[in-house]
Each structure stands twice: as structure tokens, then as C-alpha cells.
Amino acid sequence: xxxxxxxxxxxxxxxLSSEERMIRDSVREFVTKEIMPSIATHYENGTxxxxxxxxxxxxxxxxxxxxxxxxxxxxxxxYGLIMQELERGDSxxxxxxxxxxxxxxxxxxxxxxxxxxxxxxxxxxxxxxxxCFGLTEPxxxxxxxxxxxKARKEGSHxxxxxSKMWITNGGVAGLAIxxxxxxxxxxxxxxxxxxxxxxxxxxxxxxxxxxASVTSELIFEDCRVPASQMLEVVGLKGPFSCLNNARFGxxxxxxxASMACYDEAxxxxxxxxxxxxxxxxxxxxxxxLVEMFTxxxxxxxxxxxxxxxxDKDQADPAHISMAKMKNVSNxxxxxxxxxxxxxxxxxxxxxxxxxxxxxxESVNTYEGTEDIHRxxxxxxxxxxxxxx
Ligand code: TGC
Ligand code: FAD
Numbered sequence: 001x002x003x004x005x006x007x008x009x010x011x012x013x014x015x016l017s018s019e020e021r022m023i024r025d026s027v028r029e030f031v032t033k034e035i036m037p038s039i040a041t042h043y044e045n046g047t048x049x050x051x052x053x054x055x056x057x058x059x060x061x062x063x064x065x066x067x068x069x070x071x072x073x074x075x076x077x078x079y080g081l082i083m084q085e086l087e088r089g090d091s092x093x094x095x096x097x098x099x100x101x102x103x104x105x106x107x108x109x110x111x112x113x114x115x116x117x118x119x120x121x122x123x124x125x126x127x128x129x130x131x132c133f134g135l136t137e138p139x140x141x142x143x144x145x146x147x148x149x150k151a152r153k154e155g156s157h158x159x160x161x162x163s164k165m166w167i168t169n170g171g172v173a174g175l176a177i178x179x180x181x182x183x184x185x186x187x188x189x190x191x192x193x194x195x196x197x198x199x200x201x202x203x204x205x206x207x208x209x210x211x212a213s214v215t216s217e218l219i220f221e222d223c224r225v226p227a228s229q230m231l232e233v234v235g236l237k238g239p240f241s242c243l244n245n246a247r248f249g250x251x252x253x254x255x256x257a258s259m260a261c262y263d264e265a266x267x268x269x270x271x272x273x274x275x276x277x278x279x280x281x282x283x284x285x286x287x288x289l290v291e292m293f294t295x296x297x298x299x300x301x302x303x304x305x306x307x308x309x310x311d312k313d314q315a316d317p318a319h320i321s322m323a324k325m326k327n328v329s330n331x332x333x334x335x336x337x338x339x340x341x342x343x344x345x346x347x348x349x350x351x352x353x354x355x356x357x358x359x360x361e362s363v364n365t366y367e368g369t370e371d372i373h374r375x376x377x378x379x380x381x382x383x384x385x386x387x388x
Pocket of ligand 2: 099132133134135136138140141142143165166167168169209210215362365366367368369370371372375386387388
């Protein structure tokens with residue numbers, strides 16, 4: 001498999017530390033050697049490549065920004081670079097790592113007790129225990145505040161009833177971070193071990209997107225969770241603070257998918273001959289390549305700047321919304337442009353753009369749809385919330 005060189009028109013590499021470049025390059029090589037040869041087959045068969053989990057753990061990709069507990073403790077910019085490289089391989093692999101780290105290990109590290117941290121984080125960093133994050137419900141997606149999953153207090157336990165829908169990693173997880181309303185209708189988070197009675201999982205099959213990722217429904221029927229498993233946070237700011245981290249990672253991940261598509265479009269257009277010339281020699285094809293190249297370069301500046309702000313603890317959720325919204329919608333556009341440049345070849349598994357295009361439909365929807373991020377930014381600009 002040919003080495004991937006990335007795109008660096010503005011010499012952004014110079015802005016990265018040698019450690020950041022080293023992390024990026026080692027994950028890049030891993031993706032080329034370990035993911036690219038088999039990902040199309042996994043995608044076609046609808047299987048998640050579980051064989052990659054030990055290597056992903058060894059590279060420190062799980063809970064990478066957490067300090068201690070067997071985690072790498074690197075900065076957010078390095079974390080973003082890891083997400084970029086993984087999603088160059090497939091959005092499903094990046095999803096797996098995002099959910100494990102940003103959505104499951106982060107809330108345990110931020111809102112869990114010392115006992116929770118000792119019990120769960122080292123095993124999760126080592127990939128021996130996989131997590132999933134249950135916020136969305138069948139009737140409450142963009143509006144999670146309306147959730148109806150209940151956590152009724154009964155002595156030293158909370159009794160969970162309800163269901164969570166479209167949950168990444170659900171079928172392979174040993175624990176779930178579950179958000180539910182308590183007796184006072186306040187949103188609380190629980191660390192729910194998979195083997196608890198009353199907790200069942202149904203995998204969602206027949207997807208055309210994120211096929212190399214497990215997506216499930218979590219069902220709770222009188223599931224008794226010890227009160228000691230409750231996280232120390234109340235209200236929607238609990239799940240939303242996890243989403244800040246995951247959305248940040250996605251804004252970088254989308255650049256990886258964009259770069260994979262651009263690279264494919266450029267290489268193909270230089271070798272595909274029509275009307276006795278490479279199609280790259282036609283102005284209309286060059287215009288498409290330039291649009292992708294420019295978007296990617298602007299997206300890199302945006303992601304890097306938000307990463308630097310996050311490393312100084314100065315990133316506002318609205319900054320992250322802009323980066324997630326713009327980089328993902330551009331990536332989806334780039335996958336479609338590449339599919340177009342490849343003509344009929346673009347619809348086959350031999351090329352990546354179709355797989356990225358279908359994956360990015362989900363990425364544009366999850367972690368806040370493109371329009372929800374538009375509304376978050378609209379609220380930021382005008383001070384007027386337009387969600388309702
Ligand atoms: P709102 O009234 O605006 O806020 C409620 C409380 O939350 C606080 N808050 C935040 N805190 C931290 N970070 C943020 N980004 C926050 N945004 C809001 C806020 O200050 C308030 O706190 P308090 O103390 O006053 O109570 O909430 P709202 O109900 O009006 O919601 C607004 C809206 C629409 C923006 C929000 O609901 C939203 O973001 N919806 C999108 C839902 C979403 O993103 N779901 C993601 C599910 S997980 C997933 O998709 C994983 S995919 C993983 C993968 O495979 O990679
Ligand atoms: P809806 O909220 O019903 O939205 C439908 C449409 O209406 C969208 O276009 C939306 O933008 C629009 N809309 C909604 N409200 C407004 C408004 N106020 N103004 C204007 N337009 C609006 N969730 C988890 O909790 N954990 C996971 O691990 C997880 N993984 C996922 C994996 C995949 C593959 C997918 C596809 C989803 C996953 N999700 C997960 C769920 C995801 O977060 C939701 O799909 C997303 O939040 C949108 O909710 P919805 O699908 O119910 O769409």
C-alpha cells in the first residue's frame with residue numbers, strides 16, 4: 001500500500017511540535033498498513049475490525065488526552081491529529097475511538113469517583129473494556145432534553161427504564177454511559193455494566209453508512225444500577241461537555257476523509273484519459289480539485305486554531321460547532337465531487353470515495369446535525385435561540 005503524504009499547502013507542519021508530527025505520522029503509517037488493506041471488505045460485509053483494538057490501544061488512542069490511569073496524556077491538537085488520520089481510513093474506526101475516549105472515558109475522568117477511575121479507565125485505555133454512550137432516544141435526537149428514559153430511586157439503587165437508539169459500539173461494549181431523568185426530572189449520568197439484569201442490546205443491521213461500525217439500540221427494563229454508579233454531574237451540561245470533546249475530534253476526522261478523497265481524485269484525474277488527454281487537464285476538473293484543496297487548507301487552519309484554543313482551555317462550544325459543521329459538510333461535498341470525478345469507477349469498493357461519502361452522511365447527522373450546529377452559531381451571533 002502506497003504511503004499517504006497528506007496535504008500541507010501552507011506548511012502547517014511547521015506549526016506542529018515534533019511530538020505532534022511524530023504522533024500523526026505513526027498513526028498515518030498504521031492506517032496505511034493495517035486499515036487500508038481490509039477496510040473495504042469489512043465495510044462490504046458490515047463488520048467492525050475488532051482485530052485492530054489492541055493496536056489502537058498500544059498507540060494510546062483511547063482516552064488520549066486523559067492524564068494517568070494508563071492514558072497517553074497528550075494535548076488536544078495531537079488528539080485531533082489522531083482522529084484525522086483514523087478517519088482517513090474510515091469514519092467507523094474514528095467513531096469507535098471517539099466514543100471510547102471522548103464519550104465514555106472522559107465523563108468517567110471528569111465526573112466519576114476515584115474508585116470509578118481506578119476501576120474502569122486503565123482497562124478502557126488498554127482496549128480490554130469497550131464503552132458506549134447512550135443519549136439519543138427513538139423520539140429524542142436533536143432534542144435530548146426531552147428524553148423519557150427514567151432512573152427511579154429505590155433504596156441504594158436506581159431503576160432504569162427506557163431505550164437509547166443509534167448507539168455506536170453498543171453491541172461490543174462492556175459498559176454504557178447512560179443519561180436518564182431522575183425522580184425530580186433532572187438528567188443524570190450512570191455507568192452501567194453490560195451484564196446487569198434488565199439491560200439488553202439489539203444491533204441495527206442493514207445500514208448503508210458506517211457499515212464498519214457497530215450501531216445498536218440499548219434497552220433498559222427495570223435495570224437496577226447501584227446508586228454508586230451515578231456520575232457527579234446534573235443536567236444536560238453533563239452529556240454536552242462530552243460532546244464538546246467528541247465534536248472537536250470529528251472536526252479533525254472530517255479533514256482525514258476529505259484528504260483521502262482529494263488524493264484519490266487527483267491521482268485518478270492525472271491518469272484517466274478522455275478525449276486523448278488526462279481529465280486533470282480540463283478546466284472544469286481542475287476547478288473541482290482546487291475547490292477541495294482550498295476547503296481542506298482552510299479546514300486545517302480552523303481545526304488547528306480550535307485545537308490550540310482547546311489546549312489553553314479557551315475553546316468555546318460555538319468554536320467547536322463551527323469546525324464540526326464546516327469540516328464535515330465540506331468532507332461530504334468532497335466525497336461527492338470525488339465520486340463524480342471518478343465516473344463509474346467511483347461507485348465501486350475498489351475506490352474509497354463512495355465509502356467515505358456514505359459514512360459522512362452519518363457524520364453530518366450525529367453529534368449534532370449540520371443544522372443544529374448552524375442554530376448553535378445563530379444563537380451565539382444573535383443571542384436568540386431558534387431551536388424551538
Ligand atoms: P440548552 O438550554 O442550550 O442547554 C442546557 C444546559 O446545557 C449547557 N450546555 C452546555 N454545556 C457544555 N457544553 C456545551 N456545548 C453545552 N451546550 C449547552 C447549558 O449551559 C445548560 O446548562 P444549565 O446549567 O443552564 O442547565 O439546551 P437545549 O435543550 O436547548 O439544547 C440545545 C441544542 C439543540 C443545541 C442541543 O440539544 C444539541 O446540541 N442537540 C444535538 C444533540 C446531539 O448532539 N446529540 C449527540 C448524541 S451522541 C452522538 O451522536 C454520538 S455519535 C458518536 C460516534 O459514533 O462518533
Ligand atoms: P432528528 O432530530 O429527528 O432530526 C431530523 C432532521 O430535523 C435533521 O435534519 C435536523 O437537523 C432537523 N431538525 C431537528 N430539530 C430542528 C430544529 N430545531 N430546527 C431545524 N431543524 C431541525 N447517539 C448517541 O446518543 N450515541 C451514539 O453513540 C450515537 N451514534 C450514532 C451513530 C450513527 C451511525 C448515527 C446515524 C447516529 C448516532 N447517534 C448516537 C444519534 C445521533 O446523535 C442523532 O441521529 C442525531 O442527534 C440526530 O437525531 P435524529 O436522528 O433523531 O434526527
